[in-house]
Amino acid sequence: MILTAQAIGESASRILNHTPELKVHSCFNKGFNVVDKDDNLIFIGTTENGMFPFGVVVDVFTRDRLLQSIQVGQTLKVHPRALAFDRNLQLNINVDSFKASQNFEAVYLNQLKESIQSFDFSEYADGDFNLNQMHRIYDALSNPHGDAKTELRYLIGRGQGLTPSGDDMLVGMLFVHYIRPFIADEQMPVIEQMVEAPLTTLVSQTFLKYAVNHIFSSKLTDLMEDASKSTLDKLLQVGSSSGKDTLYGMSIALLKE
Numbered sequence: 001m002i003l004t005a006q007a008i009g010e011s012a013s014r015i016l017n018h019t020p021e022l023k024v025h026s027c028f029n030k031g032f033n034v035v036d037k038d039d040n041l042i043f044i045g046t047t048e049n050g051m052f053p054f055g056v057v058v059d060v061f062t063r064d065r066l067l068q069s070i071q072v073g074q075t076l077k078v079h080p081r082a083l084a085f086d087r088n089l090q091l092n093i094n095v096d097s098f099k100a101s102q103n104f105e106a107v108y109l110n111q112l113k114e115s116i117q118s119f120d121f122s123e124y125a126d127g128d129f130n131l132n133q134m135h136r137i138y139d140a141l142s143n144p145h146g147d148a149k150t151e152l153r154y155l156i157g158r159g160q161g162l163t164p165s166g167d168d169m170l171v172g173m174l175f176v177h178y179i180r181p182f183i184a185d186e187q188m189p190v191i192e193q194m195v196e197a198p199l200t201t202l203v204s205q206t207f208l209k210y211a212v213n214h215i216f217s218s219k220l221t222d223l224m225e226d227a228s229k230s231t232l233d234k235l236l237q238v239g240s241s242s243g244k245d246t247l248y249g250m251s252i253a254l255l256k257e
Contacts, residue, residue: 002082003062004092005044009053010099011210012042016078024074026162026203031063033203034076041206044091049238050219053100053210056093066091101221102214104178112179112227116251119232124248128158129169134252141173141191144184152191156208157200165245167204172249174211175220182253188212219243 008016015036022034022042031045044056046063058066069085070076077084081094124130137155140146152170159165174191177183183191195208210216219235236243 001065001088002090002092003058003065005056005058005062005095007051007057008093008095008097009051009055010097011053011215012056013093013097015040015042015054016083016093020078022076022078022083024070024072024076027067027070027072028162031058032067032070035202039202041202047218049242050217051098051100052217053215054206056091058091062091065089100215100218101224102178103224104214106224107179108227109180112223113254115227115229115232116247116254118229119247119251121248121251129165129248131252134169134248135256138173138182138252138256141183141187144186146184146187148187148190149194152194153199156194157204159245161240161242162201163204163207163239163242164200165241167200167208168242168245169249169252171207171211171216171220172246172251173253175216175246176250176253178214180254220246 019036019040022036025033025035025041027033030048031043034042034044040054042054042056043052044058044063044066046060047057051057066085066089069089074085079090082090082092084090124134133154137151140148140151155166155170157164157166159167170191174183192212195205195212198205200208207217217238219238222231222234232247235247238246
């Protein structure tokens, strides 16, 4: 059986062009992750959580059929135009590619502020990510002489799941930084260094590595076209808490005076 992907991200295409095989890293309802020998990650699945530069988009039928045929640790062969799951199942990847938007200056900042202020973040008030703690992180990042390494070590990897809450918050803060810069130039190399360190899951580290290079999922880049509450509502649907955590990070970076 030959199934066909709907689209492929530029980064995913680049990874596939330089590896003969992939290994299944993790599986969940909306798709699965594969990695090459250097732990470069590709997500194969549907678009409920957005489109990713390291993603291969498939429809629901294809996703379910592929999930039925794989298990964690399984090896997939990479051919020039297809991924071979076994002798009887291939995924055609000779499809249109997509590139994540980086048009940050197009975001309507006042609308984004107004939209974010309509959300309730009181659930974070008494936990690890309370307002005082998040403001300490913000202050360290915005101060050329701040102790960003200590604060980032607190944030990165803190929480549960494939993308811990602290990582999602940092992604949100970085997204806002590219719209309205607040991170000191001296602290960006510190962030890059901490993101490269093995402080969190491979999946979350992948999102962070792309974020420090100004690259985000479509659930965030859609805000470049429409910064309304309805667009943010779609972000909230990502994962069990990832969307809300990302939005909370955005609010810290956007609303702190």
